[in-house]
Amino acid sequence: MHPSAADPFDLRDDRAYAAWRGEKLRNAPASVEELIVDVDDIAALRPQERAAIAERLRRGNVAVYRCATPVDREALRALGRQFGLVRLDRNEMADDDGISSIQVGPDAAHREFIPYTDRPIRWHTDGYYNPPARRIHAMILHCVRNAASGGTNTLFDHELAYIALRDRDPRHIEALSRPDAMTIPARSDESGVARDAQAGPVFEVDARRLFMRYTARTTSIGWRADAMTQAAVQALESVLAAPEAQRFTLTLLPGMGILSANVLHSRSGFRNDPQHPRLLLRARYHEPITL
Ligand SMILES: [Fe+2]
Numbered sequence: 001m002h003p004s005a006a007d008p009f010d011l012r013d014d015r016a017y018a019a020w021r022g023e024k025l026r027n028a029p030a031s032v033e034e035l036i037v038d039v040d041d042i043a044a045l046r047p048q049e050r051a052a053i054a055e056r057l058r059r060g061n062v063a064v065y066r067c068a069t070p071v072d073r074e075a076l077r078a079l080g081r082q083f084g085l086v087r088l089d090r091n092e093m094a095d096d097d098g099i100s101s102i103q104v105g106p107d108a109a110h111r112e113f114i115p116y117t118d119r120p121i122r123w124h125t126d127g128y129y130n131p132p133a134r135r136i137h138a139m140i141l142h143c144v145r146n147a148a149s150g151g152t153n154t155l156f157d158h159e160l161a162y163i164a165l166r167d168r169d170p171r172h173i174e175a176l177s178r179p180d181a182m183t184i185p186a187r188s189d190e191s192g193v194a195r196d197a198q199a200g201p202v203f204e205v206d207a208r209r210l211f212m213r214y215t216a217r218t219t220s221i222g223w224r225a226d227a228m229t230q231a232a233v234q235a236l237e238s239v240l241a242a243p244e245a246q247r248f249t250l251t252l253l254p255g256m257g258i259l260s261a262n263v264l265h266s267r268s269g270f271r272n273d274p275q276h277p278r279l280l281l282r283a284r285y286h287e288p289i290t291l
Helices: 014-027 047-060 073-081 158-168 170-176 227-241
Strands: 036-039 062-067 099-102 121-124 138-145 153-156 182-184 198-200 203-206 209-212 247-250 256-260 264-267 279-285
Touching (some): 036 047, 153 158, 158 209
Parallel strands (some): 036 062
Antiparallel strands (some): 153 247
């Protein structure tokens, strides 16, 4: 077989998988400190700053920047553009420009959605309920104000989760790659916000890139009702719960942000200072990051 035809995500190609796996594990960042890049202005990165962020993304699909100058919504969009990110996902909670203010919601419509509360958020990738045409390949999460306590994010490279699961049993990957593995039921509410049921795989490979669609929430999720899928979901849950060094925990401080190829992430609950409530800005993109 020609080397360029080797596909590490092909379950029949153990050799390609072993090569990719070895390289991935050798290069994976070992600590959260390794992810952090100090930058002067995210809207206009110096070549070495951009290269440092790209290097983190290449190794672990996520980078954390720490910006010395104030960041507004336009600066956030400019950061995205420097990595080929233009097509912002617009959902019902996003402000007009496609960037969402993540804060404890002022009204009932917001309080219905956990991100707009102070409650913890379980493991997920962003946009798991989106139709395929609105897949989220990249996201930026920027901290304007942090909470008085808590609000800690944990990040887990979805490629490492894939490796842990495939190492346990490749059939778990096979089960979670089926197009009807995970279904989000249709939803509608009084304000007329509605969404169709979305069935899809957890793992999907597109243009040699691994994409993961997942939520650990246990309500309003329909898993394919066969033993193989149930076993795979359980195995994935245990991978995510395993105390390994491969995931990174950090509390974003003002000026800090995450640029991610939509890796798995979670958030702890938090307590606000009412005078300075936690405020994060989030941008979600439909195209993959250009390194
Ligand atoms: Fe998220």
